Amino acid sequence: MKSYDERDEIGYLDDNSGYHWHGGKWNYRRVELWAKERGLLGESAVEYYRDTKAQTLKLMEEVGELAHAVAYRDEQGLKDSIGDCAVVLIILAAQNGMKFEDCLNYAWDEIKNRQGKLEDGLFKKD
Template sequence: MNLDNLTGLIKVWARDRNLDKADPSKQMLKLAEEVGELAASIAKGRKRGRLKDDLGDVYVVITILSMQLGLDIEDCIEAAYGDIADRKGKMVNGVFVKESDLQ
């Protein structure tokens, strides 16, 4: 299944459970929880399957959060890509630092 189809299924799943109308501040807490689980999995060197599930959980939560905020996740991703598409910078200690922050 492709990402568009899966995102659509996530949206239907969320609407069926009225999550699209829930409090975004609660969903933000859920996002922090899921990101924390992902960080713990990376820190503990967990297997690929666990990392895949943790990353997927983060995507599900941000998709629902975008719905609660009246935004479309695809539009958010497109906007973010527009910001980085031509970004220049370099790796510093394993982290990409954008050019404007290097000065």
């Protein structure tokens, strides 16, 4: 079987899903395909793994690893953990019939005009 990068280069993943990032370096569709091949998405998936609760628990595991990387100033761990969280969120969105990009756009629309102030390194909304 060809690698995901090779499949993308030949257009395997460019299916007008809205997820293809020109240049073939990254797209959300790769994650969805990976998840489908492992039974996390699609009709043949084992219900336990498709369960939103299970994927949410996986996200909490990844956030814990993210916190560890921040606490220990582990740059590689931070990069890995942020990516792992994004992968889990892409799968969670797909399991619920959503596209990750739509979720990002929805969140952006919620915060783009938000007013507030910076306190202790956190932006606190009014």
